[in-house]
Amino acid sequence: MSSTRRHLGAVAAAVMAVSLVAACGSDDEPAADGGSPGGDGGDEQVTISVSNLPPATESATREAFLARVEEFEAANPNITVEPSEYEWDVTTFAAQLAGGTLPTTFEFPFTDGQAMIERGQLVDITAEVQALPYADSFNPSVLEVAQDDSGSIFAVPTTAYGMGLHYNRAMFEQAGLDPDTPPASWAEVREYADAIAEATGQAGFAQMSQNNTGGWILTTLTYALGGRMEDGSGDDVTATLDNDGTKAALELLRQLRWEDDAMGDNFLFDWGTINQAFAAGQVGMYIGGSDVYNSLVTENGIDPDSYGLTVLPLEGGDAGVLGGGTIVGVRPDASEAERDAAVKWIDFFYMSKLTQQDAALADAEALVATDAPLGTPALPIFGAEQLAESDAWVADLVNVPLEQMMPFKESILDQPLVPEPPVRAQDLYAELDAVVQAVLTDENADIEALLETANGNVSSLVEAG
Amino acid sequence: MSATIRWVRGGGLSTLLLLLPLLLVFGYFAWFPIGRAVVMSFQETNLVADPAWVGLDNFRQVLDDPLFWTSVRNTFFFTGLALLFGYPVPLVLAVVMSELRRGKGLYSGLAYLPVVVPPVVAVLLWRFFYDASQTGVFNTIFGWVGLGPFAWIQDASSAMPSLVLQATWANAGATVLIYLAALTAVRGDLYDAAEVDGAGLWRKIGHVTLPQLRGVLLITLILQVIATFQVFTEPYLMTNGGPQNATVTVLLQIYNYAFRFGDYGAATALSVLLALFLAVMSAVYFRLTRSWSTT
Numbered sequence: 033m034s035s036t037r038r039h040l041g042a043v044a045a046a047v048m049a050v051s052l053v054a055a056c057g058s059d060d061e062p063a064a065d066g067g068s069p070g071g072d073g074g075d076e077q078v079t080i081s082v083s084n085l086p087p088a089t090e091s092a093t094r095e096a097f098l099a100r101v102e103e104f105e106a107a108n109p110n111i112t113v114e115p116s117e118y119e120w121d122v123t124t125f126a127a128q129l130a131g132g133t134l135p136t137t138f139e140f141p142f143t144d145g146q147a148m149i150e151r152g153q154l155v156d157i158t159a160e161v162q163a164l165p166y167a168d169s170f171n172p173s174v175l176e177v178a179q180d181d182s183g184s185i186f187a188v189p190t191t192a193y194g195m196g197l198h199y200n201r202a203m204f205e206q207a208g209l210d211p212d213t214p215p216a217s218w219a220e221v222r223e224y225a226d227a228i229a230e231a232t233g234q235a236g237f238a239q240m241s242q243n244n245t246g247g248w249i250l251t252t253l254t255y256a257l258g259g260r261m262e263d264g265s266g267d268d269v270t271a272t273l274d275n276d277g278t279k280a281a282l283e284l285l286r287q288l289r290w291e292d293d294a295m296g297d298n299f300l301f302d303w304g305t306i307n308q309a310f311a312a313g314q315v316g317m318y319i320g321g322s323d324v325y326n327s328l329v330t331e332n333g334i335d336p337d338s339y340g341l342t343v344l345p346l347e348g349g350d351a352g353v354l355g356g357g358t359i360v361g362v363r364p365d366a367s368e369a370e371r372d373a374a375v376k377w378i379d380f381f382y383m384s385k386l387t388q389q390d391a392a393l394a395d396a397e398a399l400v401a402t403d404a405p406l407g408t409p410a411l412p413i414f415g416a417e418q419l420a421e422s423d424a425w426v427a428d429l430v431n432v433p434l435e436q437m438m439p440f441k442e443s444i445l446d447q448p449l450v451p452e453p454p455v456r457a458q459d460l461y462a463e464l465d466a467v468v469q470a471v472l473t474d475e476n477a478d479i480e481a482l483l484e485t486a487n488g489n490v491s492s493l494v495e496a497g
Numbered sequence: 498m499s500a501t502i503r504w505v506r507g508g509g510l511s512t513l514l515l516l517l518p519l520l521l522v523f524g525y526f527a528w529f530p531i532g533r534a535v536v537m538s539f540q541e542t543n544l545v546a547d548p549a550w551v552g553l554d555n556f557r558q559v560l561d562d563p564l565f566w567t568s569v570r571n572t573f574f575f576t577g578l579a580l581l582f583g584y585p586v587p588l589v590l591a592v593v594m595s596e597l598r599r600g601k602g603l604y605s606g607l608a609y610l611p612v613v614v615p616p617v618v619a620v621l622l623w624r625f626f627y628d629a630s631q632t633g634v635f636n637t638i639f640g641w642v643g644l645g646p647f648a649w650i651q652d653a654s655s656a657m658p659s660l661v662l663q664a665t666w667a668n669a670g671a672t673v674l675i676y677l678a679a680l681t682a683v684r685g686d687l688y689d690a691a692e693v694d695g696a697g698l699w700r701k702i703g704h705v706t707l708p709q710l711r712g713v714l715l716i717t718l719i720l721q722v723i724a725t726f727q728v729f730t731e732p733y734l735m736t737n738g739g740p741q742n743a744t745v746t747v748l749l750q751i752y753n754y755a756f757r758f759g760d761y762g763a764a765t766a767l768s769v770l771l772a773l774f775l776a777v778m779s780a781v782y783f784r785l786t787r788s789w790s791t792t
Contacts, residue, residue, distance in 0.1 A: 123756040130544030151543045151759055242737045244757070297629040299651050300739050364545050458758060469740040473652055489563050 077110050078369040081135035082377055085115035096398030104380050111373045129153060129363065136363050137374045142177045142356045143248065145187060147458055149178075154186040154361040160375035161185045166387060169414045173449050178359050181266055187361035188375070190382040192411040193322040194353045194444045195252045195344060197221070200228075201436065202338040203316045207231035214342035214439050218257070218284055221317065221345065225294040228316035235296025237288050238315040239468065242302040246468035247461025249319050251354060253281035255450045258348020261460060262453040262494070269455045271490040273464065274483040277348065282471050282479045290475050299472040307332050319344065321356045322440055325432060326405045336432070341409070342439035343447060352450035355411060386413055389425045396426040407432045409441040416445050455494045463490050538765040555766035559754075565767075567742050568750040571657065575746060576725040578661040584721060587669045588714075591676030592702060605677060609670035616667065620734040623663040624650070627735075650736050653743035660731045660744060668724075672717055679713040680706070719782050723775055747771050 082101075086093040101113045118128075120140040128134040140148070148154050161167055162185075170189070178187035201211035207227040215221045225236030240249050251261050259277015263270050289295045301309065307324060309315045311332030322341060328334040344353055360382055362374040384391035399406045407430030412419035434441070453460050463486045470477040504510070538555055542548035559565055594604050611619065626634040627649035639645035650656045687705045696704065707714070729748040732738055738745035738753075747767065755764035 122759075126544050126756075126759050126761070147759065152546055153543055153759070242739060297633075297646075297648075297651065300736060302737070364543075462753075462757070465739070466742045470653075473648070473740040485563075492561075 076369060077112070078367075078373045079112040079114060080137065080366075080370055080373045080377060081114040081116050082374075082381070083116055083118040083120070083135045083138040085117045087117055090402050090404075092401040093398050093404060096394070096401075100381055100394075104377060107380070108373070108376060111376065113377065126153070134363055136366055136370055137360055137377055138363075139190070139358050139360050140187075142189070142192075142359060143452060143457065145177045145359055145361075146452070146454065147456075148361070149180050149186045153364055155364045155366050155371060156184050156186060157188075157362055157371055157375055158183075158185045160371055161188060164375070164379055164383070166383070166414065169418070171412055171414055173451060174355070174357065174411070174413055176451060177357075178361070187359040188378050188382065189357055189359045189413055190378075190386075191323070192355055192357035192413055193409075194355050194411050194440075194447065194449065195319060196322040196440045196444070197317055197342050197344055198310060198320055198324060199317045199340045199342065200310065200313060200315065200338050201340045202335075203228050203232050203234065203313065204340070207236075207316075211340055211436075214340060215317075215345065217345045218347060222284065222288055222292060222294070225288055225316060226292040229292070229294040229296070232316070234314050234316065235298070235309075236292075236294035236316040238295060238298070238301060238306055238309065238318045239285060239472065240301045240303060240306050240318075240320075241465055241468045241472060242300055244458055244461035244465060245302050245306075246466075247464030250278065250281055250464050250468050251453065251461065252319055252344070253284070254278045255352050255354050256344045256346050257281055257284075258351040260350070260450075260453075262455060265454060269494055271460070271487050271494045273460070273487040273490055274480070278483060279479055280348075282467070282483070285468070285471050286477070286479065289472050295472065299469065310334075313338070322409050322411075322437075322444070323357075325408045325437070329405045329432075336436075339433060339436055340439075341437040343443045346447060352448040353444070354452065355449045357411070386418070386422050392422055392425045393429075396429045400429050400431055403431070405432045406430055407434055409434075409437050409444065411444065411449065456490065459493050460490050534765045535769055537761055538769045539762075541762045543759070544761065551762065555762040556770070559763050559767045559770065562750075562763075564742060564745055564750060568745045568747045571742075571744060572726055572728065572746045572748075574657055575661060575664075575728050576722060578658060579664060579725040579728075580718075580721065582661060583665040583669060583672075583725075584718065586665060587672035588676055588710075590669065591673045591680060592706060594673070595677060595680040605674060608673045611667050612670040614667070616730050617734060619667050620663065620731055623666075624735050627659055650744075651740065653741045656736055656740060656743045660728075660735055663735070664725075664728070664731050672721075675713060675717060676710065679710050683709040715786050719779055722782075723779065726771070726775060 085097050088094060097115065101115055105111060105113055114135075116135045118133075118135050118138060120138050122144060125134070125140075171192075174189045174192050175185070178189055179185055197214065199211070199214055204211040204214075204224070207224070208231070209224055209227060215224045221237065228234070228236035230236075240246055254261060254275070254277040257277040257280045259272075259275040259281070261271070261273055261275070261278070263272045285295075289299075296314070298309070303320075306315065306318055306320070307328055310318060311328050311334040325334075325339060325341065328339065329336070346352065360378050362371055366374060385395045386392070396406050406426065407423075410419065467482045467486050470482055471479065537548070539550060539552060540548035541551045541554075590608055594601055594608070597604065614622075628634065628636070629646065629648045629651040630636065631640065631646050633646065633649075635649065636646040639647065648655055649659045683706060687709070688701055691701050691705050727748050728746050729752065732744040732746050732749050733752065736744045738749050748771070751764050751767045751771070754760045754767065
């Protein structure tokens, strides 16, 4: 009896073990070939997956997206499109890429483009992009975020924004300030912040400082004050974190924090939490991308009447504004046929909104139908005239308080656009996070010494390449 | 040959086959990734293209990083503070609770409650409590007795103790239960004998309770040290390493290498260093405490 039981146990264990191995094996197979057939171009059948399908809760925009997919497949019978709700996230990107679950095309921010190109996480699509009819019309300073040193193209910029000063109009009024006359100099920013803090008990001005955003905004402020974080180009780049612009920027933060006590009590903001605080009426002014309003509406439920946007004051000879935006890239292991199909999709889905009136109107109508914001000021992907033209196509549908954003919209195109530091930008930002935090949390922080140390650390990274 | 048959007949084969699923699951989900991590620590990889062997470069990079020693110092600081507060508190609570005649279940339930709260929720709640303004939850409470306002996690000097406070609150309950279970195994006649000899409460604790618990105490100490050396959730969610890198820990640094900067070689190199350190420390610990151990 006991022997029979033992044999039964052995058989059961063997079945379990074999089925486990089989389960592991069957999981592996689709991942190994990336889940889609490869090919060498031409008219052969190809399947690509595409990102940013709106979730089911946003039914109108989702349906509009799916309708565009059908339209695309009808126009390209050899291409099958599998829409995915995937949204780019720096923390999961590499694992999903390795695991074969990343869509063939995906959107990501300008600020991560160079690092991804350096790490070989995007495929070269120069030939496919060059074949597009508008390839020569891209705004060069925008396209360069998707290019390597040799000029090869790894992604397509689809939206661009400039950094701006967001302000709470209601808090301005509470402090006796005119919300239609936002600050035009950094001295005025300081003065206004002080008045808001005094009148409301909240932060008159706040600054991001975590997850590389401290360095990102300090770089913005540095550019606005005429400084640069890196000097040179190509292989000859040197870190210049201890430039006069950065010193002036940190000094401004120090004064706002310690002399005026106008920055509230929270100094550990990142992009998400500062938006939250701003929408909740806890922050009078802060620096961020001009497209932030979209997120403030959809994620933070801001009261549109309280929102105001103006350009950053530019002071100093070489002052400029840092730009940002969204680019769309293709998986590094995409076959030639997948690359070709992916760029066709990018052209059809993203670029036609900018270049064709019908597509622009259809997209705008879908956005408005779900109360998604439309009309937030943007920077031109191609040229100012083209932007004005595409803005005019959808002008009647605009549902954002554009009047309150006019101080930005009217002046942003006159401000020189400066790209992000060309080498190891994210490492540089991370290093500066600690510097910003030091100035905001330590009254006796030595700005010169902090920048000297940070510059030394970043220099060794830049030299290593 | 006969030995093999004897092994099969003796149940060796069926034992192995029954063990096989477990071995496969552990092998695939635990040992294989550990092995891969060790290999990866000598490579440069983007997880897509073929990795390149870089020798000890990743280890050099990690050790040369200015944040390496900061993170090591911070981790030791966290571990030290966590031991200072987190080690005796559950023991005291357990001893006190074991002395209670009524409501033992209620108190052990209350002590365990924080463990039931999901760690992310607990940390985010405490971040809210730590609001540095006058109207923050803790500052309001301290304000009633004329103290504060304190900067809590907004200041480099108070950020780490704030994290330790939260971690102690969150984790003490589980250790209390272990001690309570161990206390039930302490023979009552030892206390009776001590009482007959005229021992008071403190002597009974010092000469009966603690010596009887020493096996459990030794294990919980090393487990706590290993766990606190791997502290991540609290600094990641509460301060993200700030202010001024005051709460950057070794594990947060590993996370940043891998998921913020996509440098998997450096991340695995630092992981290997941490694992080696903990293994050596554990071995030394058990050797040093061998004579005290009850097993």
